[in-house]
Amino acid sequence: MSSSKVVIRQPQPVMDSRVSNDWGSGICDCCDDVPECCFACWCCPCFxxxxxxxxxxxxxxxxxxxxxxxxxxxxxALRVHMRERYGIKxxxxxxxxxxxxxxxxxWCQMSREMKRRKIQVVLVSAKNT
Structure with a gap:
């Protein structure tokens, strides 16, 4: 009797990160995301x-x-934590x-920063051997 092995390789994620030590937008750059700015202006607690x-x-x-x-x-606290997490000076x-x-x-600046720094996982290739 011969035994056969099945080897399955899981694809490895490839991450592309944008490294910067500055905020992606200024504190008053509301025009970068007008809908969110309006939401924050009219209902800041919800935003x-x-x-x-x-x-x-x-x-x-x-x-x-x-x-x-x-x-x-x-x-x-969230601003300080976000600066520490993303290495923002x-x-x-x-x-x-x-x-x-x-x-x-x-709050708007932090929201824009999260969107800007979101790292997406891209699967490059998957092979069964």
Whole structure:
């Protein structure tokens, strides 16, 4: 009796990443994504919840800022985390200023950055041997 082996090779993902140490858009570049900017302008709490969910955080996390003090902690925390994750240069002081004085612009910038840096997995080839 002869035994036969079946060897299956799984295709390996190829990732193309765009590395940059700057935000992909400025804090006031609303024209880069007008529909999202309008959404953030007219219903910032809903937009913040959507952006938080898209970033992998709990959907209603930004609603905790309603209880907050002077500085919106969730907005600032996500900005700082996003800068760290993507290697974007900046300071916590800038994050604090943007989160406090222009929260809708800050949420829009983070949303645009997530879209810009989304890394898609492309399967190049698959062979059975």
């Amino acid at each position: 913040a919840c959507k952006t938080s969910r898209d970033y992998g955080q709990p959907l209603c996390l930004p609603l905790l800022e309603i209880c907050g003090g002077c500085i919106p902690p969730i907005n600032m 900046g300071t916590m002081c800038n994050d604090c200023v943007y989160s406090t004085f222009c929260p809708s612009c800050s």
